[in-house]
Structure formats: structure tokens, C-alpha cells
Ligand code: AMP
């Protein structure tokens with residue numbers, strides 16, 4: 352956990368481009384955006400992957416979605432639409448092992464995602 356990139360951001364050791372935060376979640380711009388608007392929303396408590404969620408995390412994950420809604424509205428993409436997704440483990444494309452919600456918008460996202 353000491354080596355976790357997102358925990359370092361939450362601890363203030365690395366400064367991301369913060370879009371929103373509260374007691375439970377931090378939202379910031381993705382450093383390698385895959386769309387005109389690309390944010391990451393992370394819980395402030397370290398949870399490695401979607402597979403590690405427990406019943407006790409249900410409210411926290413709801414708070415991630417509420418933060419995504421707020422960040423999308425603030426970015427002006429709420430009405431046009433946007434995509435949220437969570438990558439899990441190798442075949443899901445997860446690279447940073449601190450669970451995070453991607454929020455992508457600013458262009459038609461297309462389906463299937465590839
Ligand atoms: P994932 O592949 O789902 O684990 O996504 C990890 C995301 O973290 C990628 O989209 C990266 O571009 C992003 N990322 C990695 N390092 C940073 C950083 N220092 N600041 C912001 N985003 C980052």
C-alpha cells in the first residue's frame with residue numbers, strides 16, 4: 352500500500368489535477384486521457400480491485416458514482432452523456448491496483464469498447 356500511486360495522491364505526496372474530493376473519495380484528471388474529458392474517481396481507503404469489495408463497501412461504491420455524476424455535471428458533459436467503467440485485473444486492463452472508476456466523455460464513446 353505504501354507503493355500505491357493513488358494512496359500517495361490521497362496522502363498528498365503526489366499532486367494530481369483534483370476535480371473533486373470529500374471525506375471518502377478523490378476525483379482527478381487522468382494523466383493519459385482516452386477522451387476529451389477523462390477523470391478517475393477513487394475511494395480514499397485502499398481497495399485493490401473490484402474482486403476485493405465486501406458488503407461493507409456498498410455505500411462507498413455508491414459514493415464513487417455520486418462523485419462521478421457531480422464531476423460530469425461540473426465538466427459540462429452530463430447532458431451529452433459519458434461512460435463510467437472499472438477495469439479489474441489483467442484481462443480487464445487494470446494497471447493501478449487501487450480500485451478506480453473511469454469517467455470518460457466529450458465525444459461519442461462507441462460500443463463495444465474494444
Ligand atoms: P487502469 O488501467 O484502469 O488501472 O487505469 C489506470 C489509469 O491511471 C490510467 O488511465 C492511467 O493513465 C492513469 N494514471 C497513471 N498514473 C497517473 C497519474 N500520475 N495521474 C493521473 N492518472 C494516472
Ligand code: ZN
Nearest residue numbers: 355358397449
Ligand atoms: Zn492505494
